Amino acid sequence: MSHIVTESKESDAKYRGLLEAAPDAMVVVNQAGEIVLVNVQAERQFGYGRDELVGTNVKNIIPEGFAERLIADALRSTEDALAQQIGTGIDLTGRRKNGSDFPIEIMLSPFESAEGILVTAAIRDISVRKGAEETLARLAAIVESSNDAILSKSLDGIIQSWNQGAERIYGYSAKEAVGQSIAILAPPGGEDGIRDILERIGKGERVEYHETPRMRKDGRRIEVSLTISPVKDSTGKVVGASTIGRDITDQKRAEAEIKALNNTLRERMADVDTTNKELEAFTYSVSHDLRAPLRHVDGFSKLLLEEHQAELSPEAQGYVAIIRDSVLQMGMLIDDLLNLTRVGRTQLSMQVTGLNSLVEEVRADLTRANPDRMIEWKVETLPFVDCDPALMKQVFVNLLSNAVKFTRPRKSAVIEVGTVLQDGHPLVFVRDNGVGFSMKYVNKLFGVFQRLHRAEDFEGTGVGLATVQRIIRKHGGRVWAEAGLDKGATFYFTLGSGDDPQKEEPTHSGGTK
């Protein structure tokens, strides 16, 4: 079947020209729903050739809602049915030849023709508009669900939109807030700030992370961080402001707490500083005040022996000798203690130091001080390390003089200094073949005033190894010992680098247990 407009060739051509000039797809149908005419846009939109469309039912391309509207039924006349459609934009769904659907909006206009009433449908593909609407809806949902308060206001401060975040943060519902002045959020005296912001926005400026107090509906004061941007109309004129506000009350409180804690910490540090200064003053006074009376005891007992010897019995002279011996002992004790405390309050002055040169200096001093001793020294090549050379020398002085002291009963003393690798880190060791000690007492070895030998056998103050430990720990290293009774002793130490000073020391280590 073919129905064509046949009134005249001329009018047909005119009508066709009009159809083709239209920007939308145009489809002309008769009252039975058959397509009688289409334009190029219609072919393009639906993916059919013209011949495939003309003569077919319009339901093929618009499955629902169109054909039904054309038909008169028992309740309405044809005229009525058509009159309802005129000029109305109807949202329907179009179907392409390939079966895919797309949203359309159609406008219908009926007209009388020789073949009866025909209806022209102008069909617009509204997928783009629909997409934009969806995007808008999605954005609106995001705004709505945001935890931050998102609101807009006019330049005179009248609230225009208000999301759930704003409701949660400020306590006003959208209904309560929209139409009100933004000044309802100002805490007493804070209105000027709000006016200033609106003035800046009016000049097109943007305000970022502005931290300010606000007042909730319930009167509670909160701290917010606001970012406010100008909203412009299509001509670029600023017409309002959009505000994103975040409640930072908790954050502010946490910051204040941290600040308070820091202040407390600073005060404590100052206390520690004071305590250290007091300790310094104390050691100073120990060095000065305790040594003076000792000097006097020694000086006058010496003068007693020299100038009044005739008046003293041999026994009395022996007692005076004991007094002088004790004085010397106490003098050493004070010196050692001062050394120990000096380590504690000395700042490390690090430099790369060859341990061999330190050991050599100490060995030379010890050899000079013990000319009658036969000592075989075995000193390996030692590493260069980053350390405080003065303190590191003290370590070797204490360890090597111990080695010399405790090998005294040996006819041929052997003292070794060397390195071994343990877990990839170099250890330095000092080994002797002296009297050693029982490992039972190893935990006392590094304690201040702790001695494992009787003073009659081996003199000493019990401070030397405590000093060694303090120096090594200050360098971030650790020190421990292995020994056997009458089987010599070996002292090991590490220095900082790669070693965790907090690390649990091996079971035979000394230290504070």
Next chain:
Amino acid sequence: MTQNDPQILLVEDNAKDVTLTLHALRGENLGNSIQVARDGEEALDFLFCRGEFAGRSFDHPPRLVLLDLKLPKVDGLEVLSAVKGDPRTKAIPVVILTSSREESDLVESYKLGVNAYIQKPVEFDSFRQAVKQLGLFWLVINQPPPASSFRPEGIVEP
């Protein structure tokens, strides 16, 4: 220099230390011409010829000042600073003789221009030895500063 002008000024507040020091110096016949000042103020009065010592002259300075650090009223470092800071006394040799071996004391003393720094040994023999050697060195071996070293104009004139 007259016979009566002391050659050594011993600045020492502790009577026992004074006794021991004098004892050591007497052993070398250096004890006859010693002035003892018992605090920093007295030492400055002597050195700057004022107060009790107003009759003294800057022309007859001691050949050696033995100076303790911890002193009543004016401490040793202040005395040292005053002596070394004044052209009339600057050339007088000053030796610190103290119990302290605090690094800060050493640093400060040398910065102020001390001529030597001795820590008093606890052992009397060592102490006596140190004092004797000091006395011998500064009074016998060392060439004392000439009189012109004590005149302020001597410093500015070439």
